[in-house]
């Protein structure tokens with residue numbers, strides 16, 4: 677069962693050279709994979725194509741059995757509800773509470789206040805922040821802020837969770853905690869793709885890696901690693 681399929685996808689911004697060129701890959705439902713590559717390799721562009729923040733110049737993109745390349749503008753909000761996104765800098769609103777930040781995607785989706793509150797609490801619970809609803813994000817640590825960002829990304833229960841450098845500002849220990857959270861979502865069936873520069877962390881975790889190099893997907897190997905991925909520490913793969 678395939679969650680994401682790219683077929684000969686290229687993306688060019690304006691008249692420049694291809695940011696992505698002839699990309700072919702698949703992500704299975706429930707798969708957990710990393711996306712790596714140098715700065716400017718095209719990682720963010722690849723994620724944006726999956727969220728329909730950008731359209732490909734050529735090729736075909738299928739997400740959850742929907743062809744994004746023929747999707748009409750009216751369908752885009754429904755598509756975005758299926759795709760949760762986590763950014764490096766959280767993109768939290770510091771003039772709103774934690775609750776309001778996590779509830780933002782639900783307001784767009786039009787839930788009743790009671791249903792929205794139930795979902796926000798469930799999302800905060802899933803990242804270990806239950807009880808923080810009334811706080812302002814500015815009072816929280818960097819790791820906690822990133823958890824609020826993740827709660828907001830999963831509040832619509834997306835089938836696909838994308839993250840762009842989600843541990844970029846965090847120390848190694850906090851990075852592992854955040855990665856463990858992503859693994860927990862995978863364990864309940866969510867497909868997860870994480871763009872990151874953190875090669876040491878990727879090597880410790882040992883999941884499939886998609887490697888971009890100047891817009892080309894060079895390698896997409898499945899690393900020899902058993903599927904029990906709950907432990908990031910203490911397992912010697914060296």
Ligand SMILES: Nc1ncnc2c1ncn2[C@@H]1O[C@H](COP(=O)(O)OP(=O)(O)OP(=O)(O)O)[C@@H](O)[C@H]1O
Pocket residue numbers: 689690692695713714715716717718719720721722
């Ligand atoms: N909106 C845009 N307009 C024009 N060019 C763009 C735009 N966004 C990205 N690019 C170009 O496309 C290429 C790929 O950029 P992208 O942001 O996808 O790379 P990245 O791998 O995510 O980089 P980083 O790790 O630095 O975030 C780069 O050459 C970049 O300058």
